[in-house]
Amino acid sequence: EAGVAQSPRYKIIEKRQSVAFWCNPISGHATLYWYQQILGQGPKLLIQFQNNGVVDDSQLPKDRFSAERLKGVDSTLKIQPAKLEDSAVYLCASSPRTTSSYEQYFGPGTRLTVT
Amino acid sequence: AQTVTQSQPEMSVQEAETVTLSCTYDTSESDYYLFWYKQPPSRQMILVIRQEAYKQQNATENRFSVNFQKAAKSFSLKISDSQLGDAAMYFCAYRRGSTSGTYKYIFGTGTRLKVLA
Numbered sequence: 001e002a003g004v005a006q007s008p009r010y011k012i013i014e015k016r017q018s019v020a021f022w023c024n025p026i027s028g029h030a031t032l033y034w035y036q037q038i039l040g041q042g043p044k045l046l047i048q049f050q051n052n053g054v055v056d057d058s059q060l061p062k063d064r065f066s067a068e069r070l071k072g073v074d075s076t077l078k079i080q081p082a083k084l085e086d087s088a089v090y091l092c093a094s095s096p097r098t099t100s101s102y103e104q105y106f107g108p109g110t111r112l113t114v115t
Numbered sequence: 116a117q118t119v120t121q122s123q124p125e126m127s128v129q130e131a132e133t134v135t136l137s138c139t140y141d142t143s144e145s146d147y148y149l150f151w152y153k154q155p156p157s158r159q160m161i162l163v164i165r166q167e168a169y170k171q172q173n174a175t176e177n178r179f180s181v182n183f184q185k186a187a188k189s190f191s192l193k194i195s196d197s198q199l200g201d202a203a204m205y206f207c208a209y210r211r212g213s214t215s216g217t218y219k220y221i222f223g224t225g226t227r228l229k230v231l232a
């Protein structure tokens with residue numbers, strides 16, 4: 001089966017600009033996660049979707065970050081306006097539908113550099 | 116709140132030797148899962164091994180095994196017969212049990228493993 005797809009792989013923007021990332025999870029996976037991974041740190045959950053509903057967005061900086069998952073399939077994460085501290089790798093992951101399943105499958109990530 | 120701590124920023128091991136990566140965690144819950152993920156330089160994170168907290172037996176996957184000490188809240192990863200392809204960042208992660216509503220994962224800061232030829 002195809003893995004989690006993300007685009008773009010790399011993005012360089014200036015501060016105060018806007019940027020959007022796209023994620024297509026594995027087919028049939030109900031749960032989708034967006035993580036922020038700053039260099040030298042572990043991934044930090046930004047938002048979790050179950051189908052097209054938000055389950056957890058407690059660590060999402062809502063004044064500048066937004067995310068949506070229309071039709072419960074692919075998802076976009078947007079930053080507007082970007083700050084220098086947003087430079088990081090943004091990882092998307094998905095999990096299967098059943099509640100007993102607990103494995104995440106990660107995409108390759110998008111490396112964002114804010115100058 | 117749950118926390119995951121990896122106290123070894125970097126480890127080195129000779130090819131074919133054994134290395135152990137440490138992880139401790141803090142939680143007040145009894146139902147949870149623990150994971151080790153590997154992140155090679157290409158960045159795609161892959162699952163190495165998982166452990167259910169209710170299982171006393173330590174998980175094993177080929178050359179990878181864990182030492183799960185529930186009372187001490189310790190979850191170390193042992194890699195036997197290390198290979199050059201094992202070089203990567205290794206992250207320890209915690210996840211609540213499925214009865215808790217959300218499946219939020221909490222990751223440690225990672226250990227960079229170098230394998231010396």
